[in-house]
Structures are given as C-alpha cells and as structure tokens.
Amino acid sequence: MSVTEKVIDQYSSRVYKNRKEHIVEVDENASNQIAANVRTIPGIITQRGCCYAGCKGVVLGPIKDALTIVHGPIGCAYYTWGTRRHKGKKEEGIDNYLQYCFSTDMQEPDIVFGGEKKLKKSIDEAMDLFHPSTILICSTCPVGLIGDDIHAVAKWAEQEYGIKCIAFSCEGYKGVSQSAGHHIANNQLMKFVIGEGDREIKNKFSVNILGEYNIGGDGWETERILKRIGYEVVATFTGDSSIDDLKNAHLANLSLVQCHRSINYIAEMIETKYGIPWMKVNFIGVKGTIETLRNIAKYFNDPELTERTEAVIADELGLIQDDISYYKSKLKGKTAAIYVGGSRAHHYQHLLHDLGVHTILAGYEFGHRDEYEGREVLPFIKPDADSKNIESITVEPDPAKYHVYLSEEDLDKLKEEKLIDYYGGMVKDMQNGTFMVDDLNHFETEEFLKLLKPDIFFSGIKDKFVAQKAGILSRQLHSYDYSGPYAGFRGAVNFARDITMGIYTPAWSYVKAPWKTAPILEGTLGGSEAC
C-alpha cells in the first residue's frame, strides 16, 4: 500500500474519492494534477479559515489608517484582530488604528430586528472619538443572512461625514475559504482606492510590493533591501500600509507579487488599467532573494542599477554567510512538512533548501490549482464554488493614467522568459516522491506525521498541537511564533536560528501522555463526577 492509500484507506468511500484527488505524490512524469479550492466535506476538521478572515483579517487588517468596523458578533472581530500579526510604524500625519478592535458587537435583538441602526451608531461614535478619514465596514455571516445593507450605510457615512467609507460583503460563509475574501477585498480596493492619488514619483525605479503583509517585519526587511539598491516603494499591499499609499499604486513602474494567491486579482487589474506589469518574486530564502533582485534589475535594465544590485547582494551575503554555514551544518539532512495558507508552503521550501532541509510534504489551505501547478493550468480550471458568489470585475485601460516603462518588444521578451505575468506554482520545486496535500485535515496530519516522520512540521495555531502531541517539533509559519522577520538576508538567519533551537531542543519527544505512563484513577475522567 502506498503512503497515500494508507492515509486515506480509513475513510468511507465518498470521502476517500474526494480526498484522493487532493493528495498528490509528486512524479515528474505525471501530470501532478490536484483538486483545490473546493468546499471542505462537512464533519472533517479542516484548518481553513473563512471568507471574512481573508478579507478583513488578511488583506484589510494591516492598513493602519483605515478604521475598520466589523459588523457582526464580537468573536469574529476579535479573531481577525488578535491572531494575525499586523505590524505598523507610526508615521507623522498618518493615523494608526492597528491597536484597536472595532465592532458593532451584534446581539440577538440586532439579528431579529436588523443591525443597520447599530452600524450607523458605531460610525457616529467612531467619528466622534477618532475622526478617521477612512472607514471600512466588513460583514460577518449573520449580516448576510438577515440582509443588512452595509453598502447603503457606507454611502450614508460618506455623505454625512465627507469621509471615504467602503463596505465589504465578505460574510464568512460566502466562499470556500479565506481566498474568497481576498477576492472581495481586491475588488473593492481596485474600485474605490487605487488610482486616486497624485503623488509625485521622481524615481523611475519605482515598485509596488503586492501580497506582502509584514508578518514579523518581513515587509520592512524587503523594503530595506530594495531601498538600499535604489528602488522607491510606492505602495505595499498591505503590510504597514496607508490608504494614501494604496491610492498611489497606479504610479509605480512595476508590481512585485510576493503572495500570488491573495493579490493576483489586483496585480492583473493594475496592469490592464494602468499598464504596470507584474513580476512574481520571492524574498523568502537567500537564493530566492538574490534571484528576485536580479530579475527586478533585469526588468529595469539599467547598468548602474544592475551594478548596485550586485554590490548589495555581495555585501548582504558577506554579513550572513558565516551564520548560514553554521546553521546549515546543524540542519543538513533534516526533513520538513509545511502546511499553511496559499503561498508560504512554496516560498519556505526555498529557504529550507538553502539550509539543507528537504521538504517531504507541502500543502495549502486554500491555494488554487495555479498555486500548485502554475498559471498554465488557468484555462483548464473549472468555475469553482466562489465564482457563483463573488463578483468578477473587469477594468479598461485608463487613457489618462496608463503608462509604460518598457517597449512592447522588451516586455514580450521578458514574458517569453516567464519573468513577467507568470507564476510557476509549487510543484516545479518539489522532488519526486514528495507529497502535495490540499486542505490537509487533522486526521490526515496525524497519519502523515506517523508515516513520514518529518523532523519539523510548519503549521498554524490550530494544527500545531497535533504535531507536538506526536512528539514532533512544530513552528508556526503564519505568525512565526512571534519571531521574525524571516524574509531577505537577515531574515534567513533569524529563521535558521529559530529552527535550529527547536530541533536541538526536542522537548516534545520526551513528553508521554499521562494515560500512557500512570494508571487512570477511577472517577478522574469523564462521567458525571468529573463535570
């Protein structure tokens, strides 16, 4: 029996058929087609989040000067505020609401009689206390079910207070997972924010960083390197960003896409409307960062910039090389499994490879087939459950703001080389015999860990404990267990240090479950006495 069969053999036939399509043993001579972005089977303990988490928590959460009101129960508001790490620096003249959690705190009477009045009251209060220039409203499941018109309330707020107010109908149930919420957030930012700015950009080497959320300070490290070389970062979507930055994104000369899943819609629309092409980049991993910097320099095609790029690479490498060699000597030959959202399961394979660690299993919670197999599969992806619920907006070139940096001929050359408008997906960087698993659930996590025995399992908060109880080290790749940054050159050292410390402190492998070591005393577990 193969590993895959062993894992899913215990399912009933219907579940077996479904899950079989989500598990691929990589084989370079096969298609490696995977089923992705389909609803989780009810009853299965998935690690996925919801549409609202993707919109409010992920894309909008890091925008520091927008006062974002969650219209819904307080638990939803708290979840997207207290878990995702939104790091932002105070900037002169720019509000920062990241430390606050705003919600209408819907109660049963609001569900029965409607919540619009309460939402308006919350906006009145927010204006009174904070005077924000932008309010974002995000709806949670009950709002969609009872039909509160948050878009009408947003219009009212704009007229009443002369501010920008944008509503996001991102009810949790609306899509397969977080990915539906990314799409909704992308649409509204495109419609109501991007293109409105008129900042003067003097530096022709100007870029946007798309899909960089500054977890653990990654965005700051990426920006530090880019600025050292001589780039101007116009807007970052959306780590440590402001609405004003995002309004000016149409003025850059290139969009760099770090997380393809969460922002590919905006990347494409910016290109169509304003002429700015996008390049898939990866600032995770030393080799990944170097390759990315060289690719960006290739696009701007300027001898001095290319020279500075090489000088900065040499200098940064010089500073980290000894540390990386030391950690590599400690980590070489170890194995890893990675299961995160929609992009890090790929990016971190590069950094692990730099350190001599072999990734034997990788999966996404909600990546689509293009994140697994590459954008070449886009024409073959059937309309998914999300496409029924989520608007797909189209944009036209804006004659006043459309601008090009490269000639059509030069751009076409880069497209042929797959440096522009292309993402190759995770599978191309995975070796034969390794596993790609989509929407990995609790049960499968336990089984795969037993069979593959990786030295480390990179996960989120929900699945971390499955690994630890199995005696296997786990590091969170969403929050970095409050460490970081892990991006760029300096980040690679932080990461190597953290996992070396973990691997050489195998505390979890020493822990035995109490029921395996001591007899269970009568009456201490279960039954009415225990309650």
Ligand code: CFM
């Ligand atoms: Fe992109 Fe992200 Fe990710 Fe993502 Fe996320 Fe995240 Fe993630 Mo958690 S945007 S897909 S929805 S890289 S919040 S910063 S860590 S699941 S792998």
Ligand code: HCA
């Ligand atoms: C989300 C946010 C999350 C959750 C992390 C986790 C994040 O999807 O709602 O499950 O550990 O990165 O904060 O992905």
